[in-house]
Structure formats: structure tokens, C-alpha cells
Amino acid sequence: MNTAYNFAFFDEGSKREIRRATLKAIAIPGYQVPFASREMPIGRGWGTGGLQLTLSLIGKNDVLKVIDQGSDESVNAVNIKKLVSDTTGVETTEETHDATLIQSRHRIPEVPLTKDQILILQVPIPEPLRYYEPSESETKKLHAEKEYSGAWLMLFEQIMKYGSMTTGADHPVLVHERYVMAPSPIPRFDNPKMDESEALILLGAGREKKVYAVPPYTKVVSLDFEDFPFEPESFEDKECRLCGSTGVFLDELVDEATDETVYQCNDTSYCLEKLNAVGVK
Amino acid sequence: MKLDIVHDLQSVYRKIVDASARPGQLADLTKDACFVKEEGNHDCPASILLLALTLFDQEITFKVISEKEENITKTINQLTYAKPVETEDADYILILQDAEVGALNNAIEIAKPGTLKNPHSSATIIVEVSEVSDEPSLRLKGPGIQAIEFAHVETNEKWVESRQMKNIEYPLGIEMMFVDHQAQLLSLPRTTQITENRVIV
Numbered sequence: 204m205n206t207a208y209n210f211a212f213f214d215e216g217s218k219r220e221i222r223r224a225t226l227k228a229i230a231i232p233g234y235q236v237p238f239a240s241r242e243m244p245i246g247r248g249w250g251t252g253g254l255q256l257t258l259s260l261i262g263k264n265d266v267l268k269v270i271d272q273g274s275d276e277s278v279n280a281v282n283i284k285k286l287v288s289d290t291t292g293v294e295t296t297e298e299t300h301d302a303t304l305i306q307s308r309h310r311i312p313e314v315p316l317t318k319d320q321i322l323i324l325q326v327p328i329p330e331p332l333r334y335y336e337p338s339e340s341e342t343k344k345l346h347a348e349k350e351y352s353g354a355w356l357m358l359f360e361q362i363m364k365y366g367s368m369t370t371g372a373d374h375p376v377l378v379h380e381r382y383v384m385a386p387s388p389i390p391r392f393d394n395p396k397m398d399e400s401e402a403l404i405l406l407g408a409g410r411e412k413k414v415y416a417v418p419p420y421t422k423v424v425s426l427d428f429e430d431f432p433f434e435p436e437s438f439e440d441k442e443c444r445l446c447g448s449t450g451v452f453l454d455e456l457v458d459e460a461t462d463e464t465v466y467q468c469n470d471t472s473y474c475l476e477k478l479n480a481v482g483v484k
Numbered sequence: 485m486k487l488d489i490v491h492d493l494q495s496v497y498r499k500i501v502d503a504s505a506r507p508g509q510l511a512d513l514t515k516d517a518c519f520v521k522e523e524g525n526h527d528c529p530a531s532i533l534l535l536a537l538t539l540f541d542q543e544i545t546f547k548v549i550s551e552k553e554e555n556i557t558k559t560i561n562q563l564t565y566a567k568p569v570e571t572e573d574a575d576y577i578l579i580l581q582d583a584e585v586g587a588l589n590n591a592i593e594i595a596k597p598g599t600l601k602n603p604h605s606s607a608t609i610i611v612e613v614s615e616v617s618d619e620p621s622l623r624l625k626g627p628g629i630q631a632i633e634f635a636h637v638e639t640n641e642k643w644v645e646s647r648q649m650k651n652i653e654y655p656l657g658i659e660m661m662f663v664d665h666q667a668q669l670l671s672l673p674r675t676t677q678i679t680e681n682r683v684i685v
């Protein structure tokens with residue numbers, strides 16, 4: 204542990220500020236609470252909202268897992284883990300069920316989360332209405348008035364244009380029947396995991412200085428139309444070429460030798476776990 | 485042992501997060517409140533002071549409602565630099581057990597509920613009571629609760645209805661926390677729906 208830093212990097216004042224914002228976020232599910240985001244010694248582009256949440260939460264007895272687009276071993280995930288463990292001394296893990304805090308970007312793990320875990324999602328653009336309304340004071344007004352026809356229109360236009368809702372990731376959701384919320388760029392496949400989740404989910408946007416929350420057992424509905432119901436990516440009839448899993452989010456790869464399309468778990472720690480469980484290596 | 489403002493307050497914060505994310509599940513602050521007590525801060529109940537140390541600083545405002553308002557206000561201001569203000573302007577309203585009956589309802593009524601644009605700019609009322617427990621006198625529903633939770637708050641105040649009135653125009657509303665003499669904390673975010681269980685004899 205590097206004692207030149209404060210525990211968990213931040214001074215206590217910075218922690219208190221984001222902590223107060225987080226408590227309000229939990230009290231108003233899906234509403235974006237502003238906070239005084241701090242500069243962080245981490246590469247731009249990864250975003251620091253999630254990291255700031257993690258640092259404000261973490262204590263000596265926590266076990267931290269960090270995943271970036273399904274991988275525990277990406278440079279970003281490794282750097283974040285290093286910063287947190289260097290300044291706290293906490294244990295890190297790749298096993299989802301061993302973690303008490305899970306910081307993630309672009310995925311919710313395949314292993315169902317429990318009440319003893321907090322999922323922290325990194326958010327690049329917290330405002331789901333930004334796509335059609337550039338002004339912050341206007342989007343605040345739209346949320347205040349629960350005026351979400353623009354969000355529906357946006358989805359409707361996609362259907363007219365492409366014949367389906369083409370939101371690859373970050374498909375907007377309605378939280379607790381009140382706020383339209385950006386679930387962060389997780390695939391649609393992961394949206395249903397937010398609904399009535401056992402774990403508390405916190406979302407943080409560093410550049411935009413917002414935190415928001417989905418408490419456990421809270422209704423989260425992906426926006427859709429009666430004629431065009433919300434559909435997660437489907438991997439029917441497909442399985443992971445490594446562990447054989449079905450019903451998980453798969454990455455599509457091209458086998459260069461045979462030119463065939465093959466599939467593989469996006470959540471690499473889940474895949475490894477499955478492999479170890481059946482004794483294949 | 486002395487209160488460790490980094491690690492102990494982190495632990496208190498996480499307990500508040502859990503209690504607020506799962507209304508009805510009480511947070512046990514016994515150990516941390518003990519450290520505060522040993523430091524001898526006289527008039528202010530240890531668990532209330534502990535919450536102030538966890539959440540307060542120069543960026544927030546507070547109001548103490550108690551017979552010992554003056555002393556407690558001074559203590560909290562000196563320890564946290566939070567600014568004392570009138571109830572209707574306060575981010576945090578602390579109501580101690582020696583406050584006169586009706587003080588809680590009055591505070592609920594005038595506490596700031598936020599605005600539609602900024603519903604987070606709203607008060608949190610922290611109330612000292614003799615006991616909170618999971619006795620089934622109150623039925624709780626809402627976010628954070630799988631089916632139903634039960635809670636009991638031992639107080640002479642009739643607060644359930646005025647809280648409901650205050651929170652009726654969701655997302656406007658207030659947060660409430662009840663702390664008892666055993667340092668057990670019940671957190672009730674504005675989203676929690678409460679019905680009083682009538683005991684039929």
C-alpha cells in the first residue's frame with residue numbers, strides 16, 4: 204500500500220460529497236444527481252465516474268472486481284484495479300461471486316449478482332435524451348415534466364428506417380415508472396438484469412458529473428412499442444466454442460483457418476469458471 | 485479506541501447505503517457510536533453525531549431541534565463546519581428525543597422537498613427515538629423491498645401521514661432516518677410506501 208496517497212486516493216471531503224449524492228440517487232431511482240467530479244490520474248476515454256463511485260464506497264474488507272467489456276484483463280481494468288488496490292490495499296478478484304464491489308464498463312456479469320454486492324457501472328453519456336436535445340437545462344425540464352415523447356420518437360424513427368430498433372447498446376429504460384434512464388452502453392441482452400435486481404446498481408459519469416442509481420427490487424422496463432417489443436440480442440442455437448455455454452452474451456469471431464463464424468463468451472471470467480468446473484483446460 | 489475518520493466513517497456510510505437501498509433492513513451502528521461516545525461529546529447523542537461526522541461538512545446546512553439546540557448546534561458546527569440554518573432551508577434536520585411533540589410533523593411540513601428539476605435539493609430528517617425494530621407495526625413497500633418489509637418506530641409523534649402528504653408529488657419529497665438508543669438505524673427514502681398495521685384486538 205502506497206501511503207503517499209490518502210486511503211482510496213480521495214480526501215475525505217471529496218468522498219463525502221459523492222456519498223451524499225449517492226444517497227440521494229438511491230432515494231430517487233433513475234434520476235441523475237449532479238456531483239463535483241474530481242480529476243483522476245487515469246487515461247481519458249475510460250471515464251472516471253465509476254472509479255469515483257468505487258473509491259467513495261470501498262473499505263478495507265471489500266473485494267474488488269473490475270471488468271471492461273467483459274474482460275478482467277484489459278489494460279483499463281488492470282489499471283483501475285491497480286490504482287484502487289495501491290491506495291487501499293484491498294484484495295481484487297476475477298471471480299464474480301467473490302467480489303463485494305464490481306466495477307464494470309459495457310457489461311453486467313453473467314453470474315447473477317447478490318444482495319451482498321454493489322455493481323458500479325461506468326457511464327460515458329448519462330443523459331438518455333441527449334441524442335435529440337443538446338441543452339442540459341432543456342433535458343432537465345423534460346425529465347421534470349416526464350415529457351419523454353422524444354425518446355419514443357427516436358426509437359420509432361429507427362424502426363421506420365431499419366425495420367427494427369437498432370440501439371446496439373444503451374437502450375433506454377424507464378425506472379420505477381418515473382425516469383427514463385441510460386443504462387450505460389451495456390448490450391440490450393443485459394437490460395433485463397437491471398429489473399428487480401438483487402444487487403444495488405450505481406452508475407457514474409465523471410465528465411458529465413452525474414451519479415444515478417437503480418436500487419434492488421426496482422422496476423426497470425426497456426422502452427418499446429406494442430408492435431415492436433423490446434428484444435435483447437439473441438444467440439439461439441449458438442454456444443460458446445470454449446465452454447459450451449448457451450443463453451449468455453456471445454462475441455462473434457471468424458475462425459481464420461476455416462473462415463467459419465464461431466462464438467465465444469463475452470464474459471471471460473464466467474467462461475473460465477465454466478471451463479474449470481468441467482475440468483477442461 | 486478512537487473513531488477513525490477514514491475507516492470507521494466509511495463503514496458507517498456503507499451501512500447507510502445498505503439501509504437506504506433496502507428500507508426496513510436496519511443498520512447497526514453500535515460499534516461506531518461507541519467510539520464517538522468515548523470521545524465525550526456530551527449533549528449530542530452518539531449515533532446522531534456519528535451521522536453528522538459521516539455526512540456533514542462546510543458544503544451543507546443543518547438545523548437541530550432539541551432543548552439543547554444551542555450546545556448541539558455548536559458541537560456539530562465546530563466538528564464538521566456545517567452551517568446552521570432555519571428548518572425550511574436545512575439540508576439535514578436533526579430532531580432529538582427531547583424536542584416537543586409536534587416538532588417532527590412541523591419539520592416534515594416545512595422541510596424543503598426539492599424542485600421538479602432538482603428533486604435531490606431536498607431535506608433529510610434524522611430523528612432520535614427510543615427504539616426502532618422490525619416489529620410489524622409499519623408495512624413498507626417500494627424500491628429496495630422484494631415483497632414487503634416491516635418496521636417499528638417507538639415515538640409519540642404521528643408522522644406517517646404527514647410524511648405521506650409530503651412525498652405525494654414524487655419525485656419531490658424528503659428522506660427520513662430514525663436512530664434509536666441502541667444505535668439501530670432505519671432509513672426511509674421518499675419512495676418507500678408506508679401503511680400502518682392496525683392491531684385488531
Ligand SMILES: [Zn+2]
Nearest residue numbers: 443446468474
Ligand atoms: Zn464460454
